Amino acid sequence: MKRLGRQIRRAGGRASLNKVGMGLRWAALVACVFLFADAPSAMGQAAAPQTEGIKIDGHYGPYLPTDASKDGYRADQLIDVVHWFMIALFVGWGIFFTYCLVKFRARPGHRANPEHIKAKPSKYLEIGVAIFEAVLLLGWSIPIWASVKNDVPPPNDPHAVRIRVVAEQFAWNFHYPGPDGKFGKTAVERINTATNPLGIDRNDPDGKDDIVSGELRLPVNKTIVCEILSKDVIHSFFLPVMRVKQDAIPGMRIPVWFTPVKTGTYEVACAQLCGNNHYSMKAIMYIQNQTDYDAWILEKCKPPEEFDG
């Protein structure tokens, strides 16, 4: 028990803890021990919302998952082409390898013949490999990456949906600017894990209608721009069905964009080890039609009563 307590204190950083906070933490710790399967919500640590029982759409099998995005097919094509290339090389090598093992195995009457073997076939193989890799780079990977990095909708594009994704141990916070389209100011001093995890200033006119949600709700067929941030350690924003992955690095704000083309319920995963409950840091992404999405925005943008500003 004591060791756990010390560990938790360290996980909470070197900031000094006041006694009331300590008492609350101990009480929460005891509760925690009996709630083993849950992500602990004690100690001010954020917990991912309960998601058991929510049905996830899409096919997840031994190969790539469902692609629910407009542009994911490009990376999928590259993965397909590379794998065919790999299989071709492996089978080619394998055939020659097996042939040698059988034809030149030690047996009575057989001798090694070390005379010089022509270098040409292997030279052609090397050159062929090099050329094909150049094709993969220039024909697929570099153009796709350039698009991923550069085709972010410009700030004045009215059709793009902008969201700030703020990761923390161990939950995702999706910060919507609300109907005014402007993000409110945030400050570390205002942070309260339970009521105001991002420290939004509700007195700021831009911040009045901001939404902070544990769910990622998006309209279908619109380009979404997510700016990825982190409050504490490195996380990684991973949307398997959108072929999106971007590390959330504290101190940085990194945009990703994608265009969902299928409605449905999908998962948001954390793809970088971020601590003990990294595995449970899941969020649900709801791709909805425009009407439902607009209704949700309007419903959520009213400030909650118990907000402490």
Place this chain on the structure above:
Amino acid sequence: MSGHDHGSGRGGHHDHEHDLHHELGFWRKYVFSIDHKVIGIQYAVSALVFLFFGFCLMMIMRWQLAYPGQPVPIIGRFLSDAVAIDGVLRPEFYNALGAMHGTIMVFLGVVPLLVGGFGNYVMPLQIGAPDMAFPKLNMLSYWSFFVGCVVMVAGFFVPGGAANSGWTSYAPLSVIATTGQTMWLLGMVFLITSSLLGSVNFIVTIIQLRVKGLTMFRLPFFVWAQFVTSFLLLLAFPPLEAAAVLQLMDRLAGTSFFMPSGLVVSGVPQDFVGGGNPLLWQHLFWFLAHPEVYVLILPAMGIVAEIITNNTRRPLWGYTTMVYSLVFLGFMSFIVWAHHMFITGMGTQISAFFATTTMIISIPSVIILTCLIITLYNGYIRFNVPMLFALAFLPMFAIGGLTGLPLGLPASDIHLHDTYYVIGHFHYVVAPGTIFAIFAGIYYWYPKVTGRMMNPALGKIHFVLSFIFINTVFMPMFFQGLAGESRRLYDPTVYEHGVQMIGMRKMSSWGAWMLGLSQLPFILNFFMSIWAGKRVTNDNPWEATTIEWLAPSPPPHGNFAKVPTAHRGPYEYSVPGVKTDYFPQFAGAEA
């Protein structure tokens, strides 16, 4: 199994520095020895123990992956509350097992075995030297390694348990982690120091102590591999040692090399000065860790080359090309590191640079692999136990190397980064790759070290079982990764793709446990053969051509009764006009 033979006077007269005309006491002979062979055995035995320990850590983890939330059988009741609740692993312990498995296998297992064990023992013999250039430095490097090991393992016993921020120790997580991380950093300082001391020794020895006639291009490929590896260690490790000190300072001294401003952990603003950058740690870490993976593979390729040429009774095909490829590979390995960092927010130009260098570095690997396969052509292939492992290395390394391609291209890496695909990729290179090469080397050089052969029947059983089960463990991982399953997940069933992949995980787990059992014939064989193995009838039981086979089995202190001379290249097999199918490097004008 002694590296010395003072009593008989064999090799009793040498022209080297230390005074051994009086018998050394037990401690100076077997513990604090400066003989490269004793040090090599110390490294090898320590490393084998840690390989086994690291493997056990993984076997525990694999229970949780196959049967999440269920108590670990057999050992569950012995796990304390700090690490498990009623035998069910805690997530923090799972993460510690993961981080320590990686660290121990790489830094306490494979590198000390390949370089400290095989390199130390075999390389001086292959160049005809009586010992390393700096024998005392050699001993110091072992004991620095030993201290590093103790500090690392001690991490399991400090409050909060062992380091659990991955073997990659990314900041800020590692900076706010529990005490075990400090032990990891201190341990790394000792381990890195050990490698630096060793690498200097290897480079000087290879340059200075080759016998007459042994020009650089007559060196066995194994020596070339150790030579390039030593440069990698020498040049790549210092940034990580410095980074480890910087991280120690962030943890203990209030600095902020890697800590940005404004961090809030669990609702509590952090008391750091700030202004640092977590990416700095990643650059410093990967600047070492990428060359490090070539440290893991190059000596293994060296071992495989020796065994393949010996057991095909023909020279290595393309020896010169292979040597140039080795050197080019070593050089390129310093300019690919950021392919581990594509997803950190990297722009187009830098990612194109690193993707291009990564594609380029695949070329020398392909060349070396192709040359080794072509060596089989027109050969006379003997399927003894070392050769079985050496042959299996080839397709296994091919799978590992090929699966690096979708990871090395940034656009495909988006989906695959930090998934099980990566785990499958690097394990194929290190586990059925390097570790098979290690087994091959042990079976091959065992008669030189002990004067006895290992039992071939047990060896073949060890090979077949290991080959089957190692593929069972790692092949499913590519499919898990493509499905989107991330690595380092205590319970992947939180995610739908994790639920669908449970069958694959069970297959990997059972494969791992069966693989563990498959090592029993090897462990039995290894120890039994020391006393009961068939004695060799001559010093060169494999009829090999390199100089180590001239020395007695085992070689005495000083190695050779008479200083050898190299008369020809290292792989003169099946030479027309020579009676036997091998013409050793050290033999005179006639065989």
